[in-house]
Amino acid sequence: xxxxxxxxxxxxxxxxxxxxxxxxxxxxxxxxxxxxxxxxxxxxxxxxxxxxxxxxxxxxxxxxxxxxxxxxxxxxxxxxxxxxxxxxxxxxxxxxxxxxxxxxxxxxxxxxxxxxxxxxxxxxxxxxxxxxxxxxxxxxxxxxxxxxxxxxxxxxxxxxxxxxxxxxxxxxxxxxxxxxxxxxxxxxxxxxxxxxxxxxxxxxxxxxxxxxxxxxxxxxxxxxxxxxxxxxxxxxxxxxxxxxxxxxxxxxxxxxxxxxxxxxxxxxxxxxxxxxxx
Amino acid sequence: xxxxxxxxxxxxxxxxxxxxxxxxxxxxxxxxxxxxxxxxxxxxxxxxxxxxxxxxxxxxxxxxxxxxxxxxxxxxxxxxxxxxxxxxxxxxxxxxxxxxxxxxxxxxxxxxxxxxxxxxxxxxxxxxxxxxxxxxxxxxxxxxxxxxxxxxxxxxxxxxxxxxxxxxxxxxxxxxxxxxxxxxxxxxxxxxxxxxxxxxxxxxxxxxxxxxxxxxxxxxxxxxxxxxxxxxxxxxxxxxxxxxxxxxxxxxxxxxxxxxxxxxxxxxxxxxxxxxxx
Numbered sequence: 001x002x003x004x005x006x007x008x009x010x011x012x013x014x015x016x017x018x019x020x021x022x023x024x025x026x027x028x029x030x031x032x033x034x035x036x037x038x039x040x041x042x043x044x045x046x047x048x049x050x051x052x053x054x055x056x057x058x059x060x061x062x063x064x065x066x067x068x069x070x071x072x073x074x075x076x077x078x079x080x081x082x083x084x085x086x087x088x089x090x091x092x093x094x095x096x097x098x099x100x101x102x103x104x105x106x107x108x109x110x111x112x113x114x115x116x117x118x119x120x121x122x123x124x125x126x127x128x129x130x131x132x133x134x135x136x137x138x139x140x141x142x143x144x145x146x147x148x149x150x151x152x153x154x155x156x157x158x159x160x161x162x163x164x165x166x167x168x169x170x171x172x173x174x175x176x177x178x179x180x181x182x183x184x185x186x187x188x189x190x191x192x193x194x195x196x197x198x199x200x201x202x203x204x205x206x207x208x209x210x211x212x213x214x215x216x217x218x219x220x221x222x223x224x225x226x227x228x229x230x231x232x233x234x235x236x237x238x239x240x241x242x243x244x245x246x247x248x249x250x251x252x253x254x255x256x257x258x259x260x261x262x263x264x265x266x267x268x269x270x271x272x273x274x275x276x277x278x
Numbered sequence: 279x280x281x282x283x284x285x286x287x288x289x290x291x292x293x294x295x296x297x298x299x300x301x302x303x304x305x306x307x308x309x310x311x312x313x314x315x316x317x318x319x320x321x322x323x324x325x326x327x328x329x330x331x332x333x334x335x336x337x338x339x340x341x342x343x344x345x346x347x348x349x350x351x352x353x354x355x356x357x358x359x360x361x362x363x364x365x366x367x368x369x370x371x372x373x374x375x376x377x378x379x380x381x382x383x384x385x386x387x388x389x390x391x392x393x394x395x396x397x398x399x400x401x402x403x404x405x406x407x408x409x410x411x412x413x414x415x416x417x418x419x420x421x422x423x424x425x426x427x428x429x430x431x432x433x434x435x436x437x438x439x440x441x442x443x444x445x446x447x448x449x450x451x452x453x454x455x456x457x458x459x460x461x462x463x464x465x466x467x468x469x470x471x472x473x474x475x476x477x478x479x480x481x482x483x484x485x486x487x488x489x490x491x492x493x494x495x496x497x498x499x500x501x502x503x504x505x506x507x508x509x510x511x512x513x514x515x516x517x518x519x520x521x522x523x524x525x526x527x528x529x530x531x532x533x534x535x536x537x538x539x540x541x542x543x544x545x546x547x548x549x550x551x552x553x554x555x556x
Contacts, residue, residue, distance in 0.1 A: 175371045182341055182365040183388045184358075193388065197375060275375040 064244040072244040073251050080252045083233040087218055088256055090146060090229070094153030095214040095260075099207060101154070102161025109162070110169040110195075111187065120166065127159045135220050144225035153217025157210035161203070168202025169195055197275045204268040211264045215257050230256075287472050288315040288338065288440065293347035294497075295333050307333045309497035310347070317439075320466060320473045322487035324480060324529065326537070330498030331476045332444050338474060339365050339442045351440060361389060364438035364471075366446040370425040372417040372432075378404060379413040382431045389436060396435060403431040407461060423454035430462070434469060441466075441473040448477070459485055460514055467511060480526045480533075485517060492529060494536040502532045 046066045052058075053065045060068055073080070109116045135152055142148035172195045180190040222231025230253050237245035295308040307330040315321050325331045336342040338349055340359040349356040351363070372381045382400040383393050404413055407427040417425055426446060433441060447455045459482060466473060477483050483490045484506055492502035506525065508516055516522050 175369045179371045182359050183385050185388045
């Protein structure tokens with residue numbers, strides 16, 4: 001048969017239809033909505049805060065106004081930035097440790113039915129323990145150094161990664177794995193080519209939770225033992241009743257948290273572009 | 279039959295498959311099946327859904343171990359998947375993040391062959407199935423029929439000698455399915471592979487195959503081995519000839535007989551006699 005078989009002709013007509021698909025252009029206002037709406041809400045909240053505190057004459061030591069906090073951030077920025085360095089570095093280190101160990105354990109669980117059956121139920125149960133309460137143990141075991149805080153933060157942020165990565169690896173399309181087997185692919189080849197990319201969305205949802213957990217872990221650690229860091233500084237400011245300074249430190253902490261979370265979300269977006277389903 | 283006196287390429291001897299779930303409940307899916315396929319023959323395995331015909335096909339492909347019996351392909355017993363076999367599944371099992379051409383090249387990546395050497399032949403295959411201009415499209419941008427066309431190209435690109443197809447078109451609508459059958463015959467004629475095609479559609483089996491094996495419900499056994507006498511190339515219109523309908527009627531009766539033998543004839547129903555059956 002020649003290339004002009006009926007089947008081919010039918011496909012050609014389908015193709016021209018696909019090419020002429022037109023997308024409606026929506027007004028700009030609608031596109032801004034997802035950004036504008038939350039920003040407007042936050043601004044309104046700050047305005048209500050400012051007005052309420054001013055009109056009720058709440059003392060600054062109880063609740064400073066947003067403008068007072070802004071001034072404090074500006075004034076104390078040099079010392080706040082110095083305090084932010086150990087907090088940021090410890091969080092990043094804890095997160096990286098948790099990511100490597102978490103994904104590694106998920107791989108082991110996926111490929112060893114024995115370890116899956118022995119470990120996985122315990123992991124799920126352990127997930128339910130309020131792990132924050134275990135922070136003093138890490139001080140007992142590892143002292144008051146940075147290692148103890150990193151270890152604790154890694155421990156806290158490790159669980160969401162294991163669980164989500166294990167679920168992601170398990171939910172890979174079985175038919176596609178069977179295709180790999182029919183092509184005589186090794187387990188490693190199927191993992192790299194199929195299982196890992198299929199699990200990426202699940203892994204990233206675990207990583208995003210883990211990033212916020214790592215920061216929480218480091219701050220808790222700093223509350224307990226540190227001589228530097230934003231957690232330490234918040235306690236220090238609290239002891240001196242410098243409420244504006246507490247809020248200023250919290251503000252810097254928020255910025256760090258958003259930046260670190262944003263970095264993970266950005267990495268997810270990059271990965272999605274090359275491994276996305278669409 | 280086209281290749282009646284050539285060597286036997288696929289030899290299935292006394293093959294059984296028993297699934298044991300929990301010990302006591304053993305389900306016999308395939309019961310002592312034997313048949314041979316000469317090189318270059320197109321054989322359809324026809325039977326009702328869930329009769330174990332897919333299990334049989336997966337055993338031929340080395341993707342399921344046999345419980346008893348032997349399967350030899352090209353004179354050597356099967357111990358696992360081989361690169362001389364290409365398997366097509368009911369799902370196209372394309373990788374959603376890869377373009378059509380990269381999906382076609384996927385087997386060569388697994389087989390560690392130089393991709394650049396195959397890029398041209400992959401493109402020619404896509405042109406051949408009417409997908410020129412779609413090389414860069416992702417699976418979600420293609421219709422169901424187009425995805426299955428990509429899957430056909432992916433199976434042919436590494437030039438396997440034996441094609442195993444497990445109801446590859448059963449998820450498609452009737453019109454697309456006819457198109458795909460026409461295309462498949464066309465390709466098969468060009469590349470002359472030995473082919474085993476599992477289906478529950480009588481008309482599909484008769485249209486495609488040199489020979490139809492009819493299987494009963496679990497445990498699957500072969501109750502009929504029928505040569506289809508139509509010359510090739512076969513136009514779609516042979517489906518309207520009395521001879522074609524006569525063969526279909528005969529096969530339908532064989533399926534029903536074996537079904538009733540097992541389950542008893544429904545009360546009050548007369549034996550089904552097709553006008554073309556004899």
